[in-house]
Amino acid sequence: MGDLGDLRAWLDEQLPPLLEKYDVPAAGWAVAQGGEVIDGAAGLLSKETRVEATPDSVFQIGSITKLWTSSLVLQLVDEGLVELDRPIRDYLPDFRIADERAAARITIRQLLNHTAGFEGDIFLDTGFGDDCLEKYVASLQDVPQLFPPGEQFSYNNAGYCVLGRLVEVLRGRHYDACLREYLITPLGLTHAATDAYEAIRFRAAMGHVELERGAGYVPAPVWAMARSNAPAGAMLSMRPRDLLTFAQMHLDDGRAAGGAQVLAPGTAARMHDWQVDLPELGLMGSSWGLGFERFDLPAGTLIGHDGNTVGQAAFLRMVPGARVAVVLLTNGGDAMSLYKDVVGRVLGRLAGVELPAAPTPPAEPGQIDAERFLGTYSAQVFELTVSQDEDRRIWIEQVPKGFFEEMGGRAERTELVPYRDDMLIPVEPDRGMYVPHAFLGDDGTGHALYLHLGRAIRRAGTAVPAGKTVLSGKEEA
Template identity: 30%
Template sequence: MHDEPRTDAERRALAAFTAAEPPADFADRVLAALAAEGRSEPERAPFRRFFGLGAPRLVGVAAAGVLAVAVAAVAAAAAGWMPEWTGLSRHVPEVIQAQPPRDEAPIGAVLPEGPPVPALALPADLADRIDAYVGAFGRNYGEAFEFHGVVGVVKDGELLLARGYGRADLARESPIDADTKFRIGSLTQTFTAIAVLQLRDRGLVDLDAPVRKYIPDYPAIGGRITVRQLLTHTSGIPSYTDAAVFSLGHTRAVAAADVRAIFQDQPLEFVPGTDFDLSNSGYFLLGQLVEQVAREPFADYLRANVLAPAGMRSSGIGLAADAIGHEFDEDEVLVPAAERHSSAYGGAAGMVSTAADLARWDRALRTPGLLLSQKSLDEMTTVVRDEYGMGWFVRQDGGSTIAWHPGGVEGYNATIARFLGDGITVFVLANTEAVDTRAVAYDLAQIVHGGAVQPPREFAEIRLSAPQLARYVGNYVLTETTHKELKGLVEEGELSAIEQVRVFRTGDRLWMNVPEHGDKWMHFMGEDRFFFKDPSATIAEFGPPGAPVAHLTLQAGELRFILKKE
């Protein structure tokens, strides 16, 4: 769900046809013509080169944008964080009061010295360059698309820069700084993996033992799934946050049994160990495994054994966030998100943290023996399948090894990227869904390493009159050729979500309705092309030029969907 298309191949192909009334199979012929043209892949945003992602899906929700479900499917190698466009409630989120710790284990302020790393000279104007880059968000798209959150740069475990932007609560003046608490979504999984590997280091958990050894009441299928497969997202257990019935936790704490009931009796997606698919169910179970082995709540184990040794005073599960999560509604106005209770996410996505604490987290991970043995630290960042190790995605780029992870729950998104060679870590925490923190983290890393970055791409809108917009109104159905082209890339059930869309007009606005995913405002950019302002960066193009509209092409990253007008 995020990459920006940077190609005009579609317009060139469409222009090759005459402006006469097109035949019934016109849209299918366009797709065939594009294939015959032998066009190259659309230019990828630099972020893709760096992190190797398309539009991921994850925690609590599906992918954002017009092609939310379908685009999410090709991101199996991605981290799946981005919340879906839901039409968006104006419900004010329940504020969960912080719970006092159950013990008073001291939290150290100073960590042992980390290993030596190569020197890296940071740009002298680093802060000014970051300010200029972040300040460009919303310049064309408006206030709702400004960046609200904090960015951080860590070198050798020391927080060199933390810049807060926007407001923690848009309803009042509430600045953001390094100590502002954010929900971090599936970044929680990096902590959950540490907890499990700690127990392995202590001889209490065998990674190759079946899940039922540690969670005896799990169904029989747990005898065929190992702890290692949960850690590496190779278990085949479907992710419960993708389920239509995932409606738990909006008003109160929920029992683990209620969460497990969503997924534990569902068929596996594949034979365990034979494939990779992100599964929040797996990491929810790992939180339960820790509870069973340690004989204490997962939040308590995490605080005493992971967070306290790392010096993370303001992080944990069950804490209240200072920054209120926001989503943007159909009128592209930011409104408070309807948050779920952390018990609905547990070891998959239940944590709160701060910029200052994430710097301490990075330092702890660079200090063998503090949380894990060197062997276990290395194992976390050793790729098992599809650029994923244990709790971390791992990329090789320009000779550097980068361990990174995105995360998100309703109203929040976050990304951390750790350069294992030169001691640099960058992270971004946001309390809106309007800005993709993965892209910000990539550009931030470029700036830190002395590279040049372009300001965020925000298209200029051109106003059309109501009669001009009427040309595009109609129902559009996915072509058979497109269906065949995407089979295997997009799961059948997910592809069906884009089988038919409706384009309609209200006043001087054009909208697209995707069944079960709400209405999206379409903004005209010229030459029969429209853009959407949400992070999916989907482009819609109608054609053929100069003739009655016969088809609609939707381009989202590397995915192209051609739909015929009924």
């Protein structure tokens, strides 16, 4: 175990060379142990402007915003305005997706724990007006259902936009105003921005991307994604210390440092508790709560969330039993390797928690008959085609569509090798990560029904199966 003074000295000394090592332009960090907080930053907010990062610089937090959205929803539950196991239709009668039966059954809980089952990577831009979220949710009427509600976990950005709309309707004001009134202000945050107009008031980080693999990171073509995706993580930015203040509220049973009871006693713990298991993907948690990603480790449960936007990556980790939290915000490069070095050291020193080992391909992968995996899996943002050549090497080709194509995505072909039962893994890393590919279910012909990469991607041309679904170990008709 160590103390915060030792960590500050280590971070101040080691962060600059680590940024250079991993080609990360800038990073901001904050660490809390009990009521004590330290923070810092290093690097350049933009390689073009050469503005240096400071502890008060704001970075986009990406999908960590989902924890803010889920907190807004649980406030409604605390007030008796929402029941978790009632259908979303009870509150949003106009909610529509392509599967009418599923639309009528999907509950608030299933939206919060990513088991609603409809396709979730819908990045439609419906403008910047205060009605953008209302328009976005109305546009989901043709989105397909991938599996019956409650059957399995599949990360769902669109589902959190629906939850954001729920907050808007019940509060009678737009999502950004709800963030400010019910979270940002009670928490006493001073460097939090709900859109680009607010972010420009601060030293704001610019995301950096690789336009071609190996060509180096350059400032991204745009600062943020569409405002219509704000509840899922398209806009919210802040300095690390402000995100840490939010985390401390969760560690302190919903109470802000200034004394405001932001969540009712016991609500934060309910949000952190287990709701659904995940496939053993290695790069994600082992289970999920009501918004929170969970890592069930030998030393205890680690909770938090990651966020990725246009060239920015964010990490939040919390150890409730030790009242320790750490934030790392970055703007490009191999952010995952930086996370492992920085967050891994903090958690090890302050909480005795070791990050789970990242998945890697076997040194001597064997050969298998990949017939069960072969075929095309289709989503709105890409198509993935798995094939096996005459030498029994396995390949996956990704062809971007829609939003991914508009953002400059390009077709890529990658070799996969056997990893675990019904799982393959790439031979080469992508931004420091080897992402396991899990193949689940059966399409009725012996082939996998889903390719799971954190979200379930359905085999092209197959129908949603009828029958019973399973959630939390209980069957539902």
